[in-house]
Amino acid sequence: MKACxxxxxxxxxxxxxxxxMDMINRSECDWLHIDIMDGVFVPNISFGFPVLxxxxxxxxxxxxxxxxxxxPEKFIAEVKALGAxxxxxxxxxxxxxxxxxxxxxxxxxxxxxxxxxATPVAMLEDIITELDVVMLMSVNPGFGGQKxxxxxxxxxxxxxxxVDRRGASALIEVDGGVNRDTxxxxxxxxxxxxxxxxxxxxxxxxxxxxxxxKNL
Ligand code: DX5
Ligand code: ZN
Numbered sequence: 465m466k467a468c469x470x471x472x473x474x475x476x477x478x479x480x481x482x483x484x485m486d487m488i489n490r491s492e493c494d495w496l497h498i499d500i501m502d503g504v505f506v507p508n509i510s511f512g513f514p515v516l517x518x519x520x521x522x523x524x525x526x527x528x529x530x531x532x533x534x535x536p537e538k539f540i541a542e543v544k545a546l547g548a549x550x551x552x553x554x555x556x557x558x559x560x561x562x563x564x565x566x567x568x569x570x571x572x573x574x575x576x577x578x579x580x581x582a583t584p585v586a587m588l589e590d591i592i593t594e595l596d597v598v599m600l601m602s603v604n605p606g607f608g609g610q611k612x613x614x615x616x617x618x619x620x621x622x623x624x625x626x627v628d629r630r631g632a633s634a635l636i637e638v639d640g641g642v643n644r645d646t647x648x649x650x651x652x653x654x655x656x657x658x659x660x661x662x663x664x665x666x667x668x669x670x671x672x673x674x675x676x677x678k679n680l
Contacts, residue, residue, distance in 0.1 A: 467651055469677045470495040470528050471670075472639070472661035473519065474510060474608045484665070485522035491674045495528040495549065497639070497659045499605075502533035505557050506606035513542050520546045528659075530578065530639065532605045533557065537564045544571045552576035552599050552637075555587060565594050576637070580605065581613050585622040592626055595634040597657070602650075603640030608661040612641030617653050624654035648680045 471493050476484040488496055498516060503509040520527060526549035531539065536553040543551045551573045558564045561577065568575040576597035577588065581604060588598060600623065602616035616638060627634055637657035638650050647658050658677055667673035 466678050467647070467655070467680060468494040468635070468637075468657040469674055470497040470637075470657055470659045471664040471674065472497040472499060472608065472659050474499045475661035475665035477665070478511075481519060482522060485519065487670055489522075489524045491671045492678050493525060493664075493674045495657070496523050496525045497528045497530060497661075498548075500529065500531050500533060500539075501606060505534045505554065506532040508606040513539075513546070516546055526550075528552065528576075528637075528657075530576075530599070530659075531557075537567060540567055540571050540573075544573060548573055550574040550576050550597055552578050552597065554578045554580065554605075555583060556580055562591060562594070565591065569594075569596075578605075578639070579619075581616070585619050585626060588623070588626060592630050592632045592634060595632070597635045597637055598623060598627075599637040599639055599657075599659075601640055602638050602642070602646070605640070610641055612643075612646045617649060620650060620653040620655055642677075644676055644680065647677050651680050 501508050501510040528550045529543050529548045530552045551568045565575045574596035578599040602612050603610035635656040638655050639659040642658050642660040643663040664670050
C-alpha cells in the first residue's frame with residue numbers, strides 16, 4: 465500500500481493560501497495536516513478557527529487537525545465544525561485521555577493521540593484499542609523545519625508491535641522533519657501516514673514532492 469501523505473499547512477505561504485490550496489487539491493496528497501498552537505502547551509502560536517474556516521472552505525482534501533493546546537476537549541465542536549476527518553490530541557495535554565477520545569469519536573471524527581518525543585509508546589498500552597490514529601512527534605512540537613529525531617524509528621517499531629500484539633487497528637502517523645530520506649526509513653519501520661511541512665511547501669515542485677513521498 466502507498467503511504468498516506470499529509471502536507472502540513474504550517475509551512476504554506478499564508479499570504480497566498482488560495483494558491484496553496486489549489487496546489488493541495490491538484491496533488492496526490494491524502495489529507496491536509498493542520499497545526500493549532502496556543503502558546504501554552506507549545507512555545508508558539510499558529511492560526512485559529514477564523515482563518516481555518518477559510519482553509520476548510522478552499523481545501524477539498526480531508527483535514528487532519530493536530531491540536532498542540534491544553535484542554536483540547538474544549539474545542540471538539542469547533543474542530544468538527546471545520547469538517548475535520550481526524551482530531552489529534554496530545555497525551556501530555558489530557559488528564560482524562562480516555563474520556564477525550566470517546567468524546568472525539570462520539571462527535572463523528574477519527575480519534576488520534578499524539579506523543580511528544582520523550583513520551584514512551586508504552587503509555588498507550590491501555591488505550592491503543594480505542595484509537596484510530598497514533599501520531600509520534602519526531603521533533604519537539606511548535607515549529608516547522610526542525611531536524612528529525614532518529615529515535616523515532618525505534619518508537620515506530622515499538623508502536624507497530626503494540627498495535628499488532630493487541631489486535632488494534634490504529635494507523636501510525638509521524639510528524640516532524642519528514643522528507644524523502646526519513647520518510648523512506650519511516651515507511652520501512654511501519655509508518656502509514658507521513659506528515660511533511662517544509663519538505664512539501666518549500667520544494668521547487670510541491671506536487672512532484674508529494675508524489676515522491678507517496679511512492680517511497
Ligand atoms: C510541528 C508541527 C508539524 C510541522 C512539521 O509542531 O506539528 O506538523 O508543521 O513541519 P516540518 O515537516 O517542516 O518538520
Ligand atoms: Zn503537526
